[in-house]
Amino acid sequence: MPLSHPILIVSATEAECFPLIQKLTRRKNISQNLYSGFIYDRPVELLICGIGSVATTFNLTQTLMQRSYSRAISIGIAGSFADDTIIGETVQITEDCFADLGIDDNGQFCNLREAGLPCEDFDCGLITNPSPTPSPHRKMRGITVQTTSGDNKRINELVSRYHPEIETMENAAFFYVCHKTKLPFASFRAVSNKVEPRNRKNWRIAEAIKNVNDAVIQIGEIFF
Numbered sequence: 001m002p003l004s005h006p007i008l009i010v011s012a013t014e015a016e017c018f019p020l021i022q023k024l025t026r027r028k029n030i031s032q033n034l035y036s037g038f039i040y041d042r043p044v045e046l047l048i049c050g051i052g053s054v055a056t057t058f059n060l061t062q063t064l065m066q067r068s069y070s071r072a073i074s075i076g077i078a079g080s081f082a083d084d085t086i087i088g089e090t091v092q093i094t095e096d097c098f099a100d101l102g103i104d105d106n107g108q109f110c111n112l113r114e115a116g117l118p119c120e121d122f123d124c125g126l127i128t129n130p131s132p133t134p135s136p137h138r139k140m141r142g143i144t145v146q147t148t149s150g151d152n153k154r155i156n157e158l159v160s161r162y163h164p165e166i167e168t169m170e171n172a173a174f175f176y177v178c179h180k181t182k183l184p185f186a187s188f189r190a191v192s193n194k195v196e197p198r199n200r201k202n203w204r205i206a207e208a209i210k211n212v213n214d215a216v217i218q219i220g221e222i223f224f
Contacts, residue, residue, distance in 0.1 A: 006036070006043035008069040009216070010060060012051045012170050016076040019213035021046060034063065040220055045069070053098070053144060053173035060177045071184040074174045075216055077208040078189035079148065081155070082140070082165040085191050088207045090215040091140045091165075093187040094129045096172040099143035099162055109157070127175040133186035135219050140165040142189075144172035150198035167195050188212055 011017035021027070024037025024044060033048040045067070049059040060072075078091075085091070102111040112119035132139055143164040149155045158164060171187055178185035190212035193203040 004043075005068045005070040006045045008063070008067075008072040009044060009046045010049055010056075010072055010074045010174060011046070011076050012049055012056065013076075014048050016209055017046060017048070017213065019210065020075070020216065023213075023217060033059065039217070049170065052146060052169050056170040056173040057177055060174065061181075064177065064181050064183065069183060071186070072174070072178055073185065073216065074171060074187040074189075075212050076168065076170070076189055077192040077205060077212065078142070078171075079167040079193050079195040080165060080191040081159055081167065081195045085165070085194070087191055087193065087202075087204050088211050090137050090188055090190045090212050092132060092135055092137045093142040093166055093168075093171055093189060094132045094139045095126045096142040096144055096168075096175050096187075097126050097162065098172050099158060099164070100145050100147070109161070127172055127179060129175065129185065129187070131184060135188075135215075137188065137215065142166040142168060142171050142187075144168055144170065149195050152197060155195055166191075188216055190215070 009017060009020060014021070021035055023039055024035060024046065027035055027037040030036050030045070035046040037044055047059065047063055049056040102109055103115045141164055143158060143162050145167060146169065148169065149158060149167060166189060168189060174185070174187060190208035192205045192208035
């Protein structure tokens, strides 16, 4: 798309992108969940999609039907499966999938293809970013779930099946919509917690939010 089109930044919640909202100059509210402004004198719009794949798919698709962008960037926080991940670290997700889209066959999970149901490749396997964005951040494989993982049995099943490094509730939906609309995209998440039996005392959400926003601002000249 022409460079005159804005860049779209997508986040599940306003809290996860609040530093970037503050960074926008000449900021305006286009709608209740869409901001516009400038970063590095380039036009930027910031969409708050809501939590989960359904809200992300609807709000992102609706926005792309009404407005044009040069590329989209997803930012937010995430859980990490990787033992060597540092809490607060920002990573670039380059592969993702809908990890719990399928059926439970007497305790055995099957994706749509395994169950013999109609599906696209994106429904049943990894969605890959064909052009990862140059950045100093580690590239990682994600999974997207509708219920975050909080017990060892579920965690072990997901690790065995997908070998994931990052878990979110929205990222595969963001990948899916961008793929279907042929919009170039990138995804950055900062690790707020390890994926482990749920223990909020170990979470560092504020640090992760600051770090992922700082990362996008610091490498913003690549995007903006």
